[in-house]
Amino acid sequence: AQSVTQLDSHVSVSEGTPVLLRCNYSSSYSPSLFWYVQHPNKGLQLLLKYTSAATLVKGINGFEAEFKKSETSFHLTKPSAHMSDAAEYFCVVILSGSARQLTFGSGTQLTVLP
Amino acid sequence: GAGVSQSPRYKVAKRGQDVALRCDPISGxxxxxxxxxxxxxxxxxxTYFQNEAQLDKSGLPSDRFFAERPEGSVSTLKIQRTQQEDSAVYLCASSNRDRGDHQxxxxxxxxxxxIL
Incomplete structure (x- = not known):
């Protein structure tokens, strides 16, 4: 079975400092992986996706993620946090079933301190 | 429309009532x-629809949950005889490939x- 594990339920950083949100996946083959962000009372917005074309994936708003097969990781990073980055972040994998539905991690709440 | 539209944004119902939630996906x-x-x-x-066909409903928690998409565009999620454990946010999503490959x-x- 495929799944994702987000290692931190809460991360707090100061504005202007780097962000690291950790995600590990389990899959019997090369998965399709995504990071989504959810602001309060809003739907989910796609940040970036990995589809095996390149291991370093650049997304919107300065975020990027690196797929490391040897570590089964897909950590999300940003060099400098902005106050508007405060939100819930979900690491997501696509299941291989007919629906190809998304399987979400438990989420990481990012707090950005002034 | 420009994005996926859901209505209502908020719904309060008494336990035992039926509710219907609507989703307008991105055109096409x-x-x-x-x-x-x-x-x-x-x-x-x-649950998942490909056009009007409901191809997977394995995630529906009970037979009180029912979804339809009769014309392959707008979808409705209906919950009958609501229970307190049905309280949640219900999200609708759409994509533009039938199998959603990397889309x-x-x-x-x-x-x-x-649910009160």
Missing amino acids: HVSLFWYQQALGQGPEFL PQHFGDGTRLS
Whole structure:
């Protein structure tokens, strides 16, 4: 079975400092992986996706993620946090079933301190 | 429309009442998904449509949950005889490939359902 594990339920950083949100996946083959962000009372917005074309994936708003097969990781990073980055972040994998539905991690709440 | 639209945004119902939640996907998107997001948790898959066909309903928690997409565009999620554990945010997503291969799902803002 495929799944994702987000290692931190809460991360707090100061504005202007780097962000690291950790995600590990389990899959019997090369998965399709995504990071989504959810602001309060809003739907989910796609940040970036990995589809095996390149291991370093650049997304919107300065975020990027690196797929490391040897570590089964897909950590999300940003060099400098902005106050508007405060939100819930979900690491997501696509299941291989007919629906190809998304399987979400438990989420990481990012707090950005002034 | 420009994005996935869901209505109502908020719904309060008494236990035992029936509710209907609507989703307008992005025009032309073949695939439509419903997810349930309990408080403090990630969304969980409920059901999937390819055009008007409901190809997967394995995530529906009980036979009180019913979804339809009769013309392959707008979808309705219906919950009969609501229970308190049905309280959650219900998210709709659409994508523009029938199998969604690497195609991202675009989400609506959700309907927050509260059962009293």
